[in-house]
Structure formats: structure tokens, C-alpha cells
Amino acid sequence: MALVVSGIRPTGNLHLGNYFGAIRNFVKMQEENNCFFFIADYHSLTTHPTPADLHGNVKTVLVEFLACGLNPEKATLYIQSDLPETAELYLLLNMNAYIGELERCTSFKEKIRNQPQNVNVGLLTYPTLMAADIIIHKAQQVPVGKDQEQHLEMARTFANRFNRLYKVNFFPEPVAYNFGEELIKIPGLDGSPKMSKSDNGSSAIFLADSPEMIRKKVMRAVTDSGPVDPDQPRSQGVENLFTLLAYFSGNEALEHFESLYRSGSIRYGDLKKQLAEDIIRFTSPFREKMAALDSDHEYLKKVTNLGAEKARESAGKTIREIRDIIGFKPF
Ligand code: ADP
Ligand code: TRP
Secondary structure, eight states, rough: EEEEEEEEEEOOBBBBHIIIIIIHHHHHHTTTSSSEEEEEEHHHHHHHOOOHHHHHHHHHHHHHHHTTTTOTTTSEEEGGGGOOOEEEEEEHHTTTTTTTHHHTTTHHHHHHHHOOOOOOOOHHTHHHHHHHHHHHHTSSSSSSOOHHHHHHHHHHHHHHHHHHHHHOOSSSOOHHHHHOOOOOOHHHOOSOOOTTTTTSSSSBBBBBHHHHHHHHHHOOOOOOOOOOOTSOOOOOHHHHHHHHHHHHHHHHHHHHHHHHHHHTTHHHHHHHHHHHHHHHHHHHHHHHHHHHHHHHHHHHHHHHHHHHHHHHHHHHHHHHHHHHHEEEEEO
């Protein structure tokens, strides 16, 4: 039974990649660990400092988390900004975080390239806030994708540095959660190897997409002009469709279209029609649950209050101890 923490930024709807790469694993993990899952609304301000509807964005992710099967009774499900203890620990960690090491962070360099008009301090200190999220609960394990490994490494650095500087053995070293099996990566409909929301949704299918929208997106997915030599590697777009077919349509359909491909008589339109219907079938239970949760204000309030209460109990204890270690003491 490990203490696990993970967060997700509320910057849009969840897509199939987020579900298979993250949320589905959270749902499994909550059964056998003490899990804290939160919506990283503070973090979202580093890239979207004046969101048109922050509350709406948080609600969207909350509803989708719950529809995917995160259980507020089993895991602690909370909103980052409901836990001011995180902000206090972030302030304290920043005193021992060095500008040089933050500037060297790959995600910082990437973001200043993407938003040169807004190189804010929040962006620079993104890793200290993320470290605070993790060690505020003294987490041992963090389920994150490859792109977050450097951030997790920095969380270890800050935790170890705290222990060393204040001569305590207080924070455990948070490590990546080991999923055992290969992490599933869902490819994009635009021919990119990873489904992502960042390209205006052309590559992604969202859990909230209507059946008509799913059909439209799948039918528009990138392919090529047809198999030339079945022994040559397939184009990335077509390869992606086969990968998606394997996940959503199963072996029989996969073999059917594989053999049509090998014989050179495949019609991509037929493959897409089948794939679209299977994705619709897969996603409809999520859409139904999301619609019910969306209007259940009382339940959402109950869930977030319970989450905040449980998270503050854990974080409050850590902050009291840290204050004592550093030397903030009452008269
Ligand atoms: P995006 O910006 O595309 O929505 P994020 O980078 O915010 O995705 O990722 C949120 C979580 O979802 C992370 O844990 C990430 O590893 C996972 N994830 C995102 N896209 C995919 C994908 N195509 N396949 C598997 N996991 C993914
Ligand atoms: N940086 C993570 C992402 O973009 C989100 C995040 C914030 C997080 N705080 C965290 C993930 C703490 C794990 C643990 O995906």
C-alpha cells in the first residue's frame, strides 16, 4: 500500500490518450494504494493566466474523472487550489531552488519557445509547485508519463535538499509508479504518434465528443493512397488506424483489415466506419455518466468538500512539521 499522488491540469476535455495513459491507471491504483488525485488549477495559470472560465474547466475535469471511475470514497480527489498548504510549501521550497536549475528544465525551455510573450515566474517555478504537490503528502510514488520524468527528478532533488539542509530525514524520495506492463500510448488521428489536444482537437477524440463528431473525426483521419507493397512499413497515419483498431475493435476486426491490407484490396473508408462505431460504443457509457454528473451540483459539492477535507488533513500535518523543522514557532 503505497502513498501515491498525481495531478492533471484542467486545460480541456480528456481525450482517449489521457484515459488510457493516465486515468484508467488511476482507477486501478485506487484499489490498492492510498491515492491523492488532484486537478492542478494553480498550474494551469502558468500557461493560461486569465482563463475565460476556470471554474468551468475544473468542473469539466472533475466530472470526467468521476465518469471514468475515480472513486472519492477510495481515493482523495481534490482541487489543488483547495489546498493552500501546497502554496505555502511551494514558497518554502522556492527559497532553496536555484534559478539555474529551473532554467535548465526542458519543459521550461520548451514553454518559453511556445509563449515568448509570457515568460512568467510561475512557468520557471512550475517544478517547485509540482514538487510541493507531491511531497506535501509525503508521496512515495507518482504515476506520470515520460514527459514528466524530469519534473519528478526535480521533486526528488528538492525533497532530498530539504532533508540535507535542515538535517532531517523527513521527506521520502518520490519515484515513478511502476505500471508493470508497458504504458499504453494512443496515437493521433492526424498521423502523429501521440494523440494530443494541442492541435485544435484534429488528432484527438474526446470522451465528451458526440457520436456524430466521432464519425466526422475518424472519417477525416490521415491515411495514404493505398497499400503499395504490403511488406513495406505502413505510413504513420495508416499504422495509427490499425493501432486504434486493435484497442477499440478487437482482434477479429484487426485480422480482417490486416488481411485486406495484405491482399491490397483494403478500403480505408470501411476500416474507418468500423473504428468510428467501436469508439462510439466504447465512449457512450462515459458520455451518459458525464451528462448525469454535470447537473448534479450537490454531489459535486459533496465530492470536492470531502476531497479538500481529506487532503488538508494530510497536508496540514506535513506543514506543521515543516514549520517546526525550519524554526517557525509560536510564542
Ligand atoms: P494533452 O496535452 O495531450 O491533453 P497532457 O500532456 O496534459 O496531454 O497529459 C495528461 C496525461 O495524459 C499524462 O499522464 C499523459 O502521459 C497522458 N497522455 C496524454 N496523451 C496521451 C496519449 N496519446 N497516450 C497515452 N497517454 C497520454
Ligand atoms: N505537470 C503534470 C502534467 O502536466 C501535472 C502535475 C502537476 C502533476 N502537479 C503534479 C503530476 C504532481 C503528478 C504529480 O501532466
